[in-house]
Amino acid sequence: MPSETPSDTAAARLSGIRERIARATAISQRDPTDIQLIAVSKTHEAPAIHPLIEAGQRVFGENRVQEAAAKWPELRQTTSGIELHLVGQLQSNKADEAVALFDAIHSVDRPSLVAALAKAMDKTGKRPTCFVQVNIGDELQKGGCVLVDLPGLLAEARNAGVPIAGLMAVPPLGLEPAPYFALLAKLARDHGVTGLSMGMSDDFDTAVTLGATHIRVGTALFGARA
Ligand SMILES: *Cc1c(COP(=O)(O)O)cnc(C)c1O
Numbered sequence: 726m727p728s729e730t731p732s733d734t735a736a737a738r739l740s741g742i743r744e745r746i747a748r749a750t751a752i753s754q755r756d757p758t759d760i761q762l763i764a765v766s767k768t769h770e771a772p773a774i775h776p777l778i779e780a781g782q783r784v785f786g787e788n789r790v791q792e793a794a795a796k797w798p799e800l801r802q803t804t805s806g807i808e809l810h811l812v813g814q815l816q817s818n819k820a821d822e823a824v825a826l827f828d829a830i831h832s833v834d835r836p837s838l839v840a841a842l843a844k845a846m847d848k849t850g851k852r853p854t855c856f857v858q859v860n861i862g863d864e865l866q867k868g869g870c871v872l873v874d875l876p877g878l879l880a881e882a883r884n885a886g887v888p889i890a891g892l893m894a895v896p897p898l899g900l901e902p903a904p905y906f907a908l909l910a911k912l913a914r915d916h917g918v919t920g921l922s923m924g925m926s927d928d929f930d931t932a933v934t935l936g937a938t939h940i941r942v943g944t945a946l947f948g949a950r951a
Pocket of ligand 1: 765767788812942
């Protein structure tokens with residue numbers, strides 16, 4: 726028996742995720758092609774990422790600008806069609822770099838960042854798809870705008886020409902996530918945006934049944950982070 730290669734493992738994990746997505750979309754009568762799987766590759770280096778690219782994955786997520794800038798330009802040179810999403814907090818002074826590097830930004834959560842992104846977009850002419858991150862569990866020290874600030878922030882983004890595709894959230898750790906996913910979906914409906922970035926390795930099935938359009942999966946694809 727030939728031993729399992731990293732590429733077999735990556736392909737198996739990817740098809741396992743695809744099956745979970747398929748089950749969740751079947752239950753909720755959705756089209757699986759409406760769900761974008763973002764492979765969150767934070768902390769993983771190129772040798773761990775290559776097998777997933779070989780298995781056909783093209784959309785990746787990172788949570789830090791610096792880390793992404795260090796590894797993706799080279800990975801992108803060898804593969805066409807790579808799409809890179811920023812899923813972590815963004816400092817306003819890194820807005821230029823983020824706009825240059827990423828195709829989507831999931832963590833827009835305050836007016837100063839909207840202003841910095843608008844400036845960076847006007848300067849470069851590049852307009853990554855943006856999501857407003859909502860602090861859905863109203864947790865101290867968690868990223869995302871608080872619920873009462875959401876309407877104002879969406880209005881500011883629209884006025885500034887920052888394209889908002891939808892909302893993003895990370896539910897509170899250790900609590901049943903479904904009510905938070907349902908709330909995020911309701912907020913998106915109320916505010917007329919269609920994108921829903923929600924669901925991670927442990928709960929993306931539930932997120933898909935509740936309307937997720939973008940799921941952010943790290944551990945289930947790459948294994949545990951160090
Ligand atoms: C790390 C991270 C993920 C992926 O989490 P897993 O549990 O490893 O799937 C998703 N979203 C954000 C914002 C993250 O920081």
